[in-house]
Amino acid sequence: RKEVEQDPGPFNVPEGATVAFNCTYSNSASQSFFWYRQDCRKEPKLLMSVYSSGNEDGRFTAQLNRASQYISLLIRDSKLSDSATYLCVVGFNFGNEKLTFGTGTRLTIIP
């Protein structure tokens, strides 16, 4: 089983739609969870950390289900600028982080 597994997509979604991504991780001892976004040939940039209680940042909502080892990201009212690859990222320790990345889910927002 892959350490962090994501549907690679691509997801082609019309502007204004809602889109959801899912991710599963294999290490039940994982401690920290993130969504990063990566534009083509650029560095990963933190989108949001993910907490067990769920968290929201504007149009973005992230959820963590530790029992199922499952992380989700919901994007509402999608914009053209949301087109990117979304990386599910899991860490084992706080602080000194060896992060494990998923392969990413590619999203294209269509005008």
Added chain:
Amino acid sequence: EPEVTQTPSHQVTQMGQEVILRCVPISNHLYFYWYRQILGQKVEFLVSFYNNEISEKSEIFDDQFSVERPDGSNFTLKIRSTKLEDSAMYFCASSLAGGVLTFGAGSRLTVL
């Protein structure tokens, strides 16, 4: 916004040559990292560095690789004798604590 800076942005080298990639982490950050991404593949952890020593390394980070923080600002990755399969984008990252990493723009290494 503070950023992690990396040089060079692109380096082309011959197989067997030594390469040094340079990074300037965010000034008050305590943890430093190198990751790499082979074209079309996922981002992979190479090494983490804290308190002037390696704290963790992956199996990719073999004897051909080394890291150094020669002064208070730079953090370097050296590949002693490059192989074709070392061709990748190398990302430096730093963090204050708590796992939130800030990545540099990357150094693209092409080994011929």
